[in-house]
Amino acid sequence: MTAKTKPRIIIETTVLRDKFFYSSVADDIKKLSVNSKLFTSFFIIYEFKAGFLKGLIDYYYLIKIKGNIADAKITWSNNFKMRDIKNSLLIEALILKIFGKWDTSTVETYLYQIESAIFYLSTNMCTEIDEVIGYFGDSKVVKYDVKGNADYKDFVETIIKNKLPFDKFWDENKVVLLSLLNGITTRTGKNKPVAKIYQSLLKIQEDLSNSMKSNVSKSVGDAVITVDTPILFKVATTDSSFDELCPILSKEVIKITRDHNIAHI
Amino acid sequence: MIIDIPHIQITEPNVLAENRVASEKTEPFDIPKKEEENSSKFTEASISSEGKEISERQESYLDSHAFPNIFSQSYISHNTSLVARKIVSELKKWEENSTPDSLAYIAEIKDIVENYQSYLYLKNEDRILISLLKSLLESNNWESITQSSIKYLRIEISRFIDGDVNWKNLETFSKQLYRNNFSVIGNLDDR
Numbered sequence: 001m002t003a004k005t006k007p008r009i010i011i012e013t014t015v016l017r018d019k020f021f022y023s024s025v026a027d028d029i030k031k032l033s034v035n036s037k038l039f040t041s042f043f044i045i046y047e048f049k050a051g052f053l054k055g056l057i058d059y060y061y062l063i064k065i066k067g068n069i070a071d072a073k074i075t076w077s078n079n080f081k082m083r084d085i086k087n088s089l090l091i092e093a094l095i096l097k098i099f100g101k102w103d104t105s106t107v108e109t110y111l112y113q114i115e116s117a118i119f120y121l122s123t124n125m126c127t128e129i130d131e132v133i134g135y136f137g138d139s140k141v142v143k144y145d146v147k148g149n150a151d152y153k154d155f156v157e158t159i160i161k162n163k164l165p166f167d168k169f170w171d172e173n174k175v176v177l178l179s180l181l182n183g184i185t186t187r188t189g190k191n192k193p194v195a196k197i198y199q200s201l202l203k204i205q206e207d208l209s210n211s212m213k214s215n216v217s218k219s220v221g222d223a224v225i226t227v228d229t230p231i232l233f234k235v236a237t238t239d240s241s242f243d244e245l246c247p248i249l250s251k252e253v254i255k256i257t258r259d260h261n262i263a264h265i
Numbered sequence: 266m267i268i269d270i271p272h273i274q275i276t277e278p279n280v281l282a283e284n285r286v287a288s289e290k291t292e293p294f295d296i297p298k299k300e301e302e303n304s305s306k307f308t309e310a311s312i313s314s315e316g317k318e319i320s321e322r323q324e325s326y327l328d329s330h331a332f333p334n335i336f337s338q339s340y341i342s343h344n345t346s347l348v349a350r351k352i353v354s355e356l357k358k359w360e361e362n363s364t365p366d367s368l369a370y371i372a373e374i375k376d377i378v379e380n381y382q383s384y385l386y387l388k389n390e391d392r393i394l395i396s397l398l399k400s401l402l403e404s405n406n407w408e409s410i411t412q413s414s415i416k417y418l419r420i421e422i423s424r425f426i427d428g429d430v431n432w433k434n435l436e437t438f439s440k441q442l443y444r445n446n447f448s449v450i451g452n453l454d455d456r
Binding site (some may be wrong): 020021094108112115116117119120121123124127138147148149150 | 320353386390392393395396397399400423432435436439442444449450
């Protein structure tokens with residue numbers, strides 16, 4: 001008789017991030033960890049670091065440059081792009097929490113609070129994760145350990161100088177790319193996330209070098225995660241695009257919401 | 266030029282960079298001589314009175330020297346140790362005498378952190394420790410905290426009692442706070 005293996009679940013970027021902000025998401029991860037083995041991927045860690053942590057660091061630098069919190073906040077709110085909106089809103093919320101509670105008589109004190117928040121997020125990003133798997137394990141950004149503010153400049157430079165080898169990734173997954181393109185039904189619609197992914201995947205199929213373009217690579221992150229997730233693994237996410245992407249490649253989705261309901265589709 | 270005033274060593278500003286580099290290397294814990302002689306006195310019972318005296322002298326110094334960035338590594342370690350000991354002492358008293366008005370203990374701890382923060386801002390690891398403690402105090406619902414949580418917190422802060430804050434024990438501290446459901450950044454559930 002063979003022992004039954006625990007279900008294996010990939011914790012996706014949105015869950016990895018939202019666990020810090022919503023107790024229901026943190027509780028759901030704890031519940032999942034009881035009977036399952038929790039994984040995340042190197043690419044998801046990359047997204048967390050190059051997206052969310054870098055966003056906070058950018059904000060940290062804005063305050064330093066502007067010299068006062070009010071101007072930095074105005075610049076920040078005019079700065080973010082639609083694709084970064086989720087990260088931006090959470091960073092804004094986090095900053096408001098710190099801003100609302102702390103003595104802001106000196107900018108320096110305020111910056112220290114942001115620094116400690118970055119440290120806390122960085123050290124606890126994978127606290128519940130049993131194993132990290134997938135492509136992009138060699139990325140310098142993934143390996144980068146962000147500690148105090150002395151690391152920020154080098155960390156940001158590392159992100160800029162070390163693009164992930166998406167062209168190689170898609171070259172090795174040409175067949176899966178075709179399956180995704182054939183399986184996606186939401187192909188049009190300007191603001192529908194899956195339609196955007198479809199259009200970008202089409203560009204990659206036309207020419208693999210397109211995958212290295214910033215606007216293309218940033219819009220296909222969910223597709224990369226779906227492809228990079230091994231067969232028989234489930235993807236725990238709050239993001240609706242996985243509802244369409246995962247079934248195409250026979251991967252199950254665990255939808256995590258912010259109101260304590262873990263919904264399986 | 267080195268100016269010695271009781272418990273405070275001031276070095277010239279151009280020595281600061283050197284001190285900072287040295288602080289990042291492993292350096293034996295070195296408390297100032299006067300405290301070294303009396304280090305056996307640092308029992309929990311005596312922390313309160315002795316700490317108060319030191320605190321008053323330091324506060325008066327701080328009043329006239331906002332954000333000084335001139336303290337030696339050993340002096341920062343000494344203050345880190347003092348903060349940790351004082352907080353641990355308050356948490357222990359809180360554990361032993363838990364009553365509905367126990368918020369007095371957390372208020373005392375907030376005072377300790379506020380009083381000592383300027384010393385700890387000067388070294389990377391200590392700065393993050395004191396900022397984490399500040400955020401911790403603001404982000405949790407202390408009115409409904411359990412005694413077991415107070416005990417956890419006391420044990421976790423005890424790891425800094427020797428004044429040595431390094432990335433490894435700081436990371437462990439951060440992870441243990443997260444694992445024990447202490448919030449450092451607050452959550453957005455009520456928004």
